[in-house]
Amino acid sequence: MRQRNLALLLLTLLVGVMATSMVEAIEDPVYEPGFVEWDIQPHERLFVEGLNAEEAVLQRQRTDNAVGSQPVNSGAGIVPIFSISSEPLQNPVNATINMTVFMSAYIDGVGGPQWCERQWGVDKDFTMIFSVDAGGIPVYDAVVTQVVNTDTSNSAMNFSGARTEVALSMKAGDVFTLSVSAQNNCAGSTIQVQWGAFEQNSGGIVMEGQLYEPKARVVVDAERRAHIEFEPLFPWGTDDVKSTKWELWGPLAYDEKFVKDEDLIMETSTSRLRIDRPVLDNRTVWAWSGLVSLTPGDANLEFCVQTVSGDLNSDCHAFGIIRFEVEKSDDGYLSSTLVLSLTTVSSLFGFMFIAARKDDLPPPPVLIAIFVMMLVFIPTAIGQPNLGSNELIDDNARILDTEVFDANMQPQLISELFDGKDALIIAVALPGTQNVAEQASELNKTFDLIGNDVSIVHLVSGMDATTTDVSTLKNNYNMTWDSYVDLNETFTMSTPNGTSDSILVLDKTMRVVYSNAPSASSEEIIDAVESIRSGGSTSLGSYFSLLFGPGIFLLFLALQREKLEPMEEPLPLGIHWGAIVAAGGAGIALVNLPILVATLAPVPTNSLFWIDFAMMLWMLEMCVVTARRGSPYEADFIGKVIHNLFPEKFQTWRDHEEMQRDVMIGVWLGWFGWFAFPSLFPQGVAASLLSGFIGILFGTIGLVMILLLGGAVVLLLRLIGSIGGSITLFLGELGSEDYARFSGWCILPVALWAAINALLSMMNNGII
Numbered sequence: 001m002r003q004r005n006l007a008l009l010l011l012t013l014l015v016g017v018m019a020t021s022m023v024e025a026i027e028d029p030v031y032e033p034g035f036v037e038w039d040i041q042p043h044e045r046l047f048v049e050g051l052n053a054e055e056a057v058l059q060r061q062r063t064d065n066a067v068g069s070q071p072v073n074s075g076a077g078i079v080p081i082f083s084i085s086s087e088p089l090q091n092p093v094n095a096t097i098n099m100t101v102f103m104s105a106y107i108d109g110v111g112g113p114q115w116c117e118r119q120w121g122v123d124k125d126f127t128m129i130f131s132v133d134a135g136g137i138p139v140y141d142a143v144v145t146q147v148v149n150t151d152t153s154n155s156a157m158n159f160s161g162a163r164t165e166v167a168l169s170m171k172a173g174d175v176f177t178l179s180v181s182a183q184n185n186c187a188g189s190t191i192q193v194q195w196g197a198f199e200q201n202s203g204g205i206v207m208e209g210q211l212y213e214p215k216a217r218v219v220v221d222a223e224r225r226a227h228i229e230f231e232p233l234f235p236w237g238t239d240d241v242k243s244t245k246w247e248l249w250g251p252l253a254y255d256e257k258f259v260k261d262e263d264l265i266m267e268t269s270t271s272r273l274r275i276d277r278p279v280l281d282n283r284t285v286w287a288w289s290g291l292v293s294l295t296p297g298d299a300n301l302e303f304c305v306q307t308v309s310g311d312l313n314s315d316c317h318a319f320g321i322i323r324f325e326v327e328k329s330d331d332g333y334l335s336s337t338l339v340l341s342l343t344t345v346s347s348l349f350g351f352m353f354i355a356a357r358k359d360d361l362p363p364p365p366v367l368i369a370i371f372v373m374m375l376v377f378i379p380t381a382i383g384q385p386n387l388g389s390n391e392l393i394d395d396n397a398r399i400l401d402t403e404v405f406d407a408n409m410q411p412q413l414i415s416e417l418f419d420g421k422d423a424l425i426i427a428v429a430l431p432g433t434q435n436v437a438e439q440a441s442e443l444n445k446t447f448d449l450i451g452n453d454v455s456i457v458h459l460v461s462g463m464d465a466t467t468t469d470v471s472t473l474k475n476n477y478n479m480t481w482d483s484y485v486d487l488n489e490t491f492t493m494s495t496p497n498g499t500s501d502s503i504l505v506l507d508k509t510m511r512v513v514y515s516n517a518p519s520a521s522s523e524e525i526i527d528a529v530e531s532i533r534s535g536g537s538t539s540l541g542s543y544f545s546l547l548f549g550p551g552i553f554l555l556f557l558a559l560q561r562e563k564l565e566p567m568e569e570p571l572p573l574g575i576h577w578g579a580i581v582a583a584g585g586a587g588i589a590l591v592n593l594p595i596l597v598a599t600l601a602p603v604p605t606n607s608l609f610w611i612d613f614a615m616m617l618w619m620l621e622m623c624v625v626t627a628r629r630g631s632p633y634e635a636d637f638i639g640k641v642i643h644n645l646f647p648e649k650f651q652t653w654r655d656h657e658e659m660q661r662d663v664m665i666g667v668w669l670g671w672f673g674w675f676a677f678p679s680l681f682p683q684g685v686a687a688s689l690l691s692g693f694i695g696i697l698f699g700t701i702g703l704v705m706i707l708l709l710g711g712a713v714v715l716l717l718r719l720i721g722s723i724g725g726s727i728t729l730f731l732g733e734l735g736s737e738d739y740a741r742f743s744g745w746c747i748l749p750v751a752l753w754a755a756i757n758a759l760l761s762m763m764n765n766g767i768i
Contacts, residue, residue, distance in 0.1 A: 028255050033298060035323035037257075038213050039316075044235075045309040046086055046176055046205040048103075048195040056195070058084040058178050060236050061308045063202050067153055069192040071108060072184045078129065081193050083179040090237030093170040097209030099140045100163045101130040103180060104156035104201040105148050108192045113151045116186035126191050128159045129181040132205060135174035139166045148191055156194045156201045168211075178205055211235050218248075218301045218324050219430070219463050222498025223517045226267065226290035227430050227463060228301060231283070238284075242306040245269045248290070250326065251297025258300055258321060266299065267292045277432040278468050287432025289501065291518075296328040332389030336753065340381035343749035348374045351627075351745045355738075366735030369556060370742050376552045377746045383549070384675065384753055388760045393496055396537060396679035399510045400494040400765045401605040404459060404484035407470040412484065414491060415510065415605055421455045422691040423513070423529045426504045428492055430462045431469040435501040435518040440477045442503075445522035447480065454529055461486035462499040494765050507532045507687035510605045511679050533695040535702050538684030542677050543588070543669060543710040550672040551717060553746070556739040557665050558714075558721035559732030561658070571650055577715055579646060579654070580662050584714025585707035586638050587666020591615070591674065592681045596703075599686040609762050616755035619671055623751050626744030630737045631664050639663040661740075665714050668743065673710070675754065680706065 049063045050056035053070040072079050105126060107115055116124045125145045132140035142161025150157050184191050195203030215231040226248055234240035248266045249259060267290050275287045303320040310317035348370065355361045362370065385391035403411040418424045425446065427439040436458075443456055458479060460469045470483045486492055492499040501518035505528040513536045514520070514528030531537065598611050622632040639660030643651055673680060684706065688699030721728055762768045 029257070030254050031252075031257050031298075031323050032254065033323050033325040036321070038318060038320045040210050040213065040318045041310060041314060042209050043311065044097075044207040044209075044211050046178070046207075047309070048084070048178070048203040050196065053082045056082045056084050058086045058176065058204070060087070060240060062312075063196045065198060066196055067194060068196040069153075069194040071190050071192050072126075072182045074184045074187050074189050074191075076184065078181050078183045081180040081182055083177060085178075086176040087236060087239070088173045088175050089170055089235050090172055090239070091212070091233050091235055092172055093168050093211050093235050095209055095211050096165065096167050097207045097211070098163050099132065099166040099208075100161050100206045101132060101140065101142060101178065101180075101204070102158055102160035102206065103128055103130075103203045104158050104194045104197065105182075105191050106153060106156040106194065107148055107151040107186075108190045109151075111151075111189065113149050115151075115189055116147050117149050119187060122187060123185040124187070125185050127183045127185070128193070129183075130161045131179045133177040133179075134166075134168050135170040136177075139168065140164055148186065148189075153192075153194060153197065153201075156192075156197065158200055163208075166207075176205065212240075212318075214303070214305065214318060214320065216246075216301065216303050216320055216322050218322060220294060220324065220326050221430060221462065221500035222492075223500040223502075224293045224296070224326055225500065225518065226292075226294060226301075227433060228288045228290070229277070229432065229463070230286045230303065232286065234307065240307050240309070242308045242310070244274075244286070244303065244305050246288070246304070247302045248292075248294065248299060249302060250299025251295050252300060252323075254298065258302065266294050273434040275432040275434060278472055280466070280468070285432070289430065289433035289435055289518075294326045296326045299324055299326055330388075330390040332386030332391075334387040336384045336386050337382040339387075340384060340749060340753060341378050344374055344378050344381045344746060347742070347745040347749065351742050362735055362738045365731065366738050369731055369735055370738060373553060373556050373739065373742060374746065377550075380550045380553060380672065381746075381750050384750060385757060387753065387757060388764075390498075392757055392761050393494065393498075394678070395496050395515065396512050396683055397494065397496055398605070398608060398679075398682070399504075399506060399512060400491060400767075401510060402486075402490040402494075402766075404486050404491060405467060405470075406482065406484055407467050407474070409467055414506075417455055417457050417482075417484075418506075418508065419455045421453060422508060422695075423454045423532055424506045425454055425456045425525060425529070426506065427456075427458045427519075428461055428486075428495070428497070428500070428502045428504065429458060429473070430499070430501060431460055431465050431472075432463070433501050433518075436473065436477060438519040439501070439503065440479055442519060442522045442525065443481070444478070446525050449522070450526055450529060456481040458483040459486050459491065460484070461489050461492045490766060505529060507536065507683060508690040509599050509682045509687045511536075511683045511687065513537065513683070513687075532687055533691045534698050535684035535688055536679070538677065538680050540684075540702060540705045541709050542680055542706070543673055543713045546669060546672050546676060547713060547716065549676075550669070551713070553743070554665050554668055555717055555721055557661065557668075557736075557743060558717040559728050559736065559739070560718075560722045561661075561729075561732045561736045562655075563729060571647070571653070575646070575650060576654070579642070579650070579659065580715045580718055581708060581711035583639060583642050583659050583662030583711070584666035584669070585711030586642055587635060587663040587668075587714070588670035588673070588710040589707055590634060590638060590663075591619075591667055591670035596681045596686055599682045600689060606767055609758075609765065609767050613755065613758040613762065615674070616751060616758050619751040620748065620755060622667065622671075623744045623748035626664075627741055627748060628744070630740040630744075631660060632667060635664040635667050636660045661736075662714055662718070664740070665717060666711065668747065669710060669713060671747070671751075675750075 047063050050068045070081050126148045127145040130142045144159045212234045219227045246269045249264050272288045277285050277287045301322040304316040305318040307317045401415045429436045465485050470485050473483045489499045496515045497517045503520035505514040643656040643659040685699050685703045688695040
């Protein structure tokens, strides 16, 4: 019984702890991106300043302590002191507040501070009458009556009206009007109504409540740099602001409103230049641009604003927290590491299942070799970009030929901006960024040196950019080139740096030769332009970089299938190796010449995205055919044609099937090159051919060298495949056709993955 009670007690305690934890979890606040909070001091002032009533003004700024006053003689009745108005409001005010008005007074002249108090049996009071109009509507009236008992300015008596709740409904252009009158009933005295002195004697209108709430936002660009905007929605606009500063804190936990650990400060406004950005409705926002690449996660933009009328002992009269998210790079919808590794393994089981159904299961040595093929192909498969990820846009990506607009909303296609030049330099800038100054400086140097050979434009994009930003750009900076706006970021979404401050150099094929964020030196820009004629950043020997990746996989296709016997009459020197190089180069050319020809053809650039997709479908067809029969039809045809071009003795000595295998290896090498360096032929060859006579020479030589060196890679694979002597010959003779068919099985999921990525890329670019 005791044990049962103890168990029940423990169970009750456990349930209680769990319930308490659940309640605490429910009650814990969560601060998600988009959370905004402003802590604004509810104490606003309008000060009176001026040496006398004629000079008196009602102002937002604190007084300079130059005392002003107006004498009121006894027996003069109600004397108007002044009726003064504030500067017109720049922003509407709709608020319910508590208002009061105060001035001060002192006895001026002989008699001492008790002059009025010593009078007996008569009216000796001094009365002040206050009234306030807001936008022409009376909102406050007060009458304050006291006996003045001081005769010095520094100790003047305070006259404060009653604290009254007031509803303000004012529009831009309205003013506050303060009217003050006084009546002196202290016989034989002159009393000075005073203002502009120290705090308690300064005079003016006091408003308790929140008259305003500023707006601020932060946009994180594609390079994870912050762009900050602040709209000073104060009653008197920017004139109300004494100072502003901001800090970026992060990363923060979801339940942390703010932190005090200074190690989490990512960037501050210190040394950052404020830019005035005109926006719609004749408004102006203040903009800053960051330099630091922010850490991914939730973060705070924290604003501290000091107003001209605020408490001098307070650092922030308006403190704002704006929660935002710094996003990680887009990893896409599906992971290539997960999916393509599984499909590669599945391809082995699929191959074995089909072979078993046909009663054609390879012998154990071949199965072991195929298993090794699968293993060595996995790095190539998982090296593909994730489905729909940002990795689809590489450093030499083809740019979408979209419309941009000048200050008059006249559209221009990106391709039209070349203006017959070989290169187009585009400086991308977000509105209100201080990086424009550096960009303009470097582009001016570039223009001075190679201005006749290039076209230069500035492009404003992101942050709801408009043609107003284009006009501002041209007016604020010394630019001799045109400026445009990229509405809806249709251009920048296809660039390597995305929507961010950056410099791009494009060749005539609309591919990126060079890009850098947030700016670039004129030397780097000029080097990029001059490299176009020689193939840009591409390398003639690019296919050698595939030897230790896909090359190991293709090595199984390159295994020697039969021993070649020496001929009685020797063949011309190098004809065997030359035939392999020619066949391998032809295979590479087969899968790259279509896009090369299309790039050179006078067709719209955006149609090339469709050709990319068609090429992926073609690759799928080759994979399916290879999985079924061991070789693509195209490789067999070209291999046979090339084989027939050689002397009859060579044809007899080396069977056409070997030549077809060389072409097939070249085909797969060409496709793998398409994945690894898609700009090789469009940029390394086509861009050169389009850049004048010297470019045609470089482009032609480059094309020949790329194919020869690619064919040399096929030759190298063939040579490596024959090094093992009898072992490699045994594996080649026993499983050559199985290796070929299995290559189709392995590459098929990758081709399908690439086709889907090509389709998603067109969807993201708005082509479909």
